[in-house]
Amino acid sequence: MPNDSRPEGSNDRRVRADARRNEDGVLAAAKELFASAGIDVAVRDIAAKAGVGVGTLYRRFPKRSDLVAAVFRQEVDACAAEAAILAATYPPDQALIHWLWRYTGFIATKKGLATALHSGDPAYAALPDYFRTSFEPALASLLEAAAATGKVRDDIAPYDLLRAIGNLSVAPDAEGTAHTHRMVDLMIDGLRRR
Amino acid sequence: MPNDSRPEGSNDRRVRADARRNEDGVLAAAKELFASAGIDVAVRDIAAKAGVGVGTLYRRFPKRSDLVAAVFRQEVDACAAEAAILAATYPPDQALIHWLWRYTGFIATKKGLATALHSGDPAYAALPDYFRTSFEPALASLLEAAAATGKVRDDIAPYDLLRAIGNLSVAPDAEGTAHTHRMVDLMIDGLRRR
DNA sequence: CCATATACGGAACCATGTTCCGTTTAACAA
DNA sequence: TTGTTAAACGGAACATGGTTCCGTATATGG
Numbered sequence: 275m276p277n278d279s280r281p282e283g284s285n286d287r288r289v290r291a292d293a294r295r296n297e298d299g300v301l302a303a304a305k306e307l308f309a310s311a312g313i314d315v316a317v318r319d320i321a322a323k324a325g326v327g328v329g330t331l332y333r334r335f336p337k338r339s340d341l342v343a344a345v346f347r348q349e350v351d352a353c354a355a356e357a358a359i360l361a362a363t364y365p366p367d368q369a370l371i372h373w374l375w376r377y378t379g380f381i382a383t384k385k386g387l388a389t390a391l392h393s394g395d396p397a398y399a400a401l402p403d404y405f406r407t408s409f410e411p412a413l414a415s416l417l418e419a420a421a422a423t424g425k426v427r428d429d430i431a432p433y434d435l436l437r438a439i440g441n442l443s444v445a446p447d448a449e450g451t452a453h454t455h456r457m458v459d460l461m462i463d464g465l466r467r468r
Numbered sequence: 469m470p471n472d473s474r475p476e477g478s479n480d481r482r483v484r485a486d487a488r489r490n491e492d493g494v495l496a497a498a499k500e501l502f503a504s505a506g507i508d509v510a511v512r513d514i515a516a517k518a519g520v521g522v523g524t525l526y527r528r529f530p531k532r533s534d535l536v537a538a539v540f541r542q543e544v545d546a547c548a549a550e551a552a553i554l555a556a557t558y559p560p561d562q563a564l565i566h567w568l569w570r571y572t573g574f575i576a577t578k579k580g581l582a583t584a585l586h587s588g589d590p591a592y593a594a595l596p597d598y599f600r601t602s603f604e605p606a607l608a609s610l611l612e613a614a615a616a617t618g619k620v621r622d623d624i625a626p627y628d629l630l631r632a633i634g635n636l637s638v639a640p641d642a643e644g645t646a647h648t649h650r651m652v653d654l655m656i657d658g659l660r661r662r
Numbered sequence: 663c664c665a666t667a668t669a670c671g672g673a674a675c676c677a678t679g680t681t682c683c684g685t686t687t688a689a690c691a692a
Numbered sequence: 693t694t695g696t697t698a699a700a701c702g703g704a705a706c707a708t709g710g711t712t713c714c715g716t717a718t719a720t721g722g
Contacts, residue, residue, distance in 0.1 A: 290719050293669060316709055327671030328711080338710065389583040484688050487700060510678060521702030522680080532679065 297334050299324040304345050313342065313386030339390075339397035346387065346401055350408045353380045357412035366419035367426055371462055373416055374439065377409070378458050381443045382451065388444075409436055426465050435461075491528050493518040498539050507536065507580030533584075533591035540581065540595055544602045547574045551606035560613035561620055565656055567610055568633065571603070572652050575637045576645065582638075603630055620659050629655075 303324035307315045317338055321331045335341040356376055360369040391398050413432040421428035442457045497518035501509045511532055515525045529535040550570055554563040585592050607626040615622035636651040 287667070287720065290668060292719070296669085314709095317711085318709075321671095329672065329713085330670055332711065333669070336711090389586065392583065482689075484699060486688070490700085511680085512678075515702095523682085523703065524701055526680065527700070530680090 293334075296324070296326050296330055300326060300331050300334065300341070301345060301348060304341055305348065308342070308345060308386075309383055313390060317341075337395075337397055339395045342387070342390065343397050343401060346384075347404055349380065349383075350405060353377060354408040354412045357416055361416060361419065366416070366423050370416045370420040370426065370465075373413070374435075374458070374462055377413075377436070378439055378443065378454070381440055382454070406433065406436075420465075425467055427467050430465065487528075490518070490520050490524055494520060494525050494528065494535070495539060495542060498535050499542065502536070502539055502580075503577055507584060511535075531589075531591055533589045536581070536584065537591050537595060540578075541598055543574060543577075544599060547571060548602040548606045551610055555610060555613065560610070560617050564610045564614040564620065564659070567607070568629075568652070568656055571607075571630070572633055572637065572648070575634055576648070600627065600630075614659075619661055621661050624659065 300320065304320045307320055307323060311319070317331060318328060320341070321328045324331070331341070335344065353376060357369075357373050360372050360376075363369065364372060391401060410432050413436060417426070417430055417432055417435075420426040438461060439458055442461065443454050494514065498514045501514055501517060505513070511525060512522060514535070515522045518525070525535070529538065547570060551563075551567050554566050554570075557563065558566060585595060604626050607630060611620070611622075611624055611626055611629075614620040632655060633652055636655065637648050
C-alpha cells in the first residue's frame with residue numbers, strides 16, 4: 275500500500291506549463307470575441323481562436339458561464355487596477371476624471387452581460403459583489419484625493435457614482451454612445467466644486 | 469386557360485376551420501407553458517401540448533419570437549379589456565384599484581420577457597408601443613372617472629403610474645412578491661385624495 | 663530516459679430552433 | 693354525393709450550440 279497521506283506541506287505536482295498557457299490563451303480569445311462578436315459567440319469559436327480543442331477549454335471552464343464570469347472578473351481587475359496607476363500619473367482631480375472615463379468604457383462593453391447577470395445562473399451570482407468590492411474602494415480613494423485638493427465635491431458616495439454612470443449608459447440604442455458621452459460629461463462637470 | 473382574374477370582391481377561400489382551431493390551441497398552450505415553465509420552453513413542447521406538429525406551429529408563427537409576441541399581445545389585450553369590465557362593475561375608485569392589482573399581476577408574469585424585449589429581435593420591436601397604446605387609455609379613463617368622484621388625486625399621469633408599478637415589480641428576488649405587494653399597496657394608498 | 667499524472671483534441675451526444683416535403687383534409691362546385 | 697384542389701398537417705431531418713467522453717500526447721519528477 276503506497277503512502278497516500280500527503281507529506282503535509284507542498285504536495286501536488288505543479289500545474290503544467292502548457293495548461294497555464296492555454297488558460298491564458300482561452301481567456302484572451304474569449305475577451306476579444308466577447309467584445310467583437312458579442313456575448314453569444316459559440317464556445318467552439320473561442321476554442322478555435324485560442325488554438326485549443328473544446329475539451330481543453332471545458333477542462334478549465336466547466337460551463338460557458340464560468341468563462342464569461344472569468345473574463346468579467348479579469349476586466350474588472352484591469353479597470354480597478356488602473357485607478358492606482360492613474361493616481362500615480364496625474365494630479366488627483368485629473369486622475370479621477372480619467373478613471374471615470376475608463377470606467378465608462380468598461381461599462382459600455384457590458385451590454386450583453388447585463389441581461390445574462392439576471393439570468394439566475396449561479397455562476398453569475400457572485401459577480402455583482404465582485405464588481406462592488408473591486409470598484410468601490412478604487413473610486414473611493416480617487417474621490418478622496420480629488421476632494422482633498424478642494425477642486426471636487428466631497429459629498430459623493432462612490433457607489434452612487436458608479437451606479438449613476440452605469441445607468442446613464444443604458445438609455446437609448448440609436449445614437450446611444452454620443453448621448454451617454456454627453457450625460458457622463460455633464461455628471462463629471464457636476465463633480466467640480468463651485 | 470382558367471379565369472385567374474379574381475372576381476374583385478370576396479376572393480380567397482375562407483381560412484380552414486382546423487387552422488383556426490389549431491392557432492387558438494397553440495396560443496393557449498404557449499400561454500400556459502410560458503407561465504408555468506418560463507419563457508424558454510422548447511417549441512416542441514408547446515406543439516405537443518397543443519396536440520399539433522411543429523410544422524403546424526411554424527406555419528402560423530414562423531419564428532419562436534412571433535409566438536412569444538402573439539401571447540404577449542393577447543395578454544395585454546385581456547388585461548386592458550378588463551378595465552372596461554371593472555368600470556362597469558364597481559364604483560370608479562374601486563374599479564381603479566382592482567385594475568391596478570390586475571395590472572400588477574400581469575407585470576409579475578413578465579420577468580422573463582423583460583430581458584427578451586431588449587434582445588434586439590425585430591419581432592419584439594413593436595411591443596413597447598403596443599403596451600403603451602393599450603394600457604395608457606385604459607388607465608386614463610379609470611383615473612379620470614375616479615378623480616371625478618373626488619376620492620382620488622387628479623394629477624396622475626397614466627403612463628407614470630404604469631411605469632412606477634412596473635419598476636416596483638423588478639426589485640429583489642427573494643421574498644420579492646411580498647415586497648412588491650407592499651410597495652404597490654403604498655402607491656395605491658398615495659393615490660387617494662387627502 | 664522512464665513512468666505516470668495531467669492535459670489535449672475533437673468526435674460524439676444532446677437539446678433546440680427551423681425547414682422540408684409527402685400525406686391528409688376542409689371547402690367548394692358539379 | 694362526390695371529385696378536385698388549395699391549404700394545412702405532422703414529424704423526420706437539418707443546423708447550431710453546449711457539453712461529455714475517451715484515446716492519445718506530453719510535461720514533470722525521479
